[in-house]
Amino acid sequence: MLLQKASSKQIRLTPDLKNKCIERYEVEGDQVVRKIILPDGLEVTSQITIDQKAVQDCDAQSVFDHSFLRLKTKSKINFSEEITSVDLFSGCGCLSLGALEACTAIGKKLTPLLAIDRDPDALSVYSDNFNPSKTYSKDISTLVDGAMSSKLTASELQLRNNYLSGIAPILLLAGPPCQGYSSLNNYHRQKDDRNKLYERVARFVEITSPANVLIENVPTVIYSTDKVVDKTIQLMKSKGYFVDSGIVNLVDIGVPQLRKRHVVVASKTKKVLIAEVIASRKVNCRRTFDWAAGDLQDEPAISIFNTPTKHSEENRKRMAYLYDNKLYDLPDRERPKCHRKKHGYKSMYGRIKADEPTQTITSGFTSPGQGRYIHPSKLRTITPHEAARLQLIPDYFDFSHATTRRSLSRMIGNAAPMKLSYVFCLELLT
Secondary structure (H helix, E strand, C coil), X not given: CCCEEEEEEECCCCCCCCCCCEEEEEEECCEEEEEEECCCCEEXXXXXXXXXXXXXXXXXXXXXXXXXXXXCCCCCCCCCCEEEEEEECCCCCHHHHHHHHHHHHCCCEEEEEEEECCCHHHXXXXXXXXXXXXXXXXXXXXXXXXXXCXXXXXXXXXXXXXXXXXXXXXXXXXXXCCCCCCCCCCCCHHHCHHHHHHHHHHHHHHHHCCCXXXXXXCHXXXXXXXXXXXXXXXXXXXXXXXXXXXXEEHHHHCCCEECXXXXXXXXXXXXXXXXXXXXXXXXXXXXXXXXXXXXXXXXXXXXHHHCCCCCCHHHHHHHHHHHHCCCCCCCHHHCCHHHCCCCCCCCCCCECCCCCXXXXXXXXXXXXXXXXXXXXXXXXXXXXXXXXHHCCCCCCCCCCCCCCHHHHHHHHHCCCCHHHHHHHHHHHCC
16 A cells, blocks of 8 residues: 655755755655655655556656555645635645645645635545635625725625634635636637636635735636736736746646646745746656556546546447557547538547546546547557546545536546646745
């Protein structure tokens, strides 16, 4: 059984380590060790028993992450210092998952105060994994309902005084719905009503004054006709936050997907620059499908979590054509008629390459017609378990409250890979 343990000790800092958060990885026998040296000289060590299938990985960090993904039991590590958090549009909690691991890495305890999401199934999964003090399973606009820079409403006072007990959280995480901005949404995406939800994050900051803020979304969010990103940044700057924003290519920080996200980071106490964070946390080698999920190809189909979707006869023939002809892209003549003319859907009905990162995982990963989601060597699309691994969700994560295939694929597909919040929380919280 793979287990994660953590310990800490005080060390004497050399000049090159002062005022920095240094992350190092080492293989020691059958253990892989992560060492975080904090700016105050505290060294926090986390160790995991190596998953033997990871011995061929290119470096110790890859071995650590590979073994972390395969942890069957959640770490029970007790630290005294708490990091209070709020997760807006929480989904099943992958931003909180990255924050939790960052807190473990620096010797602190993550204490979620509140999670908000309109999907009750996703909130149930969040609660199972993070045990927040409170949850709110309605549209955030019914709780955070005031205009920017206006007097607090009765609902907002209730939020601050009852849901948060007057506590200003140390960390605010937010992943507003991105479908309205996505380039996959060709129907008035810049005027989608969901775009207004981004502004609710800014209003939440105004109401609760969190010490640190992390907001993630699709890169095209900057093209919103409402200028929601600019408005949010300007409001936080007016409140005394140091703010930076930019595009992050997640494959650079160890996510096995070709996926980009727009990130806003803000702090009341320190200046965190996105380019510097990515440069300091960049991995030495790209993670691939096989690295993340290659060991699951023959996993027994026990539940919806590890059972692939049943496909139509037409789609089975399309998948068989790829395998029989050693192809990864389906020729136009084999596609549905609506795809046979000029189109930009090359990845749809496509087969994953085992030795490369995958395309972005979306809630459509169960359908071959939604993207390149056909397994590299099996006549099927990827399972929810394989998709979860590609989102860097470890095996111990509890999805038991996701009782339908649709809700499970939505939770996993809508999640932000935990490495995104991990790398930024390391900087924000040290």
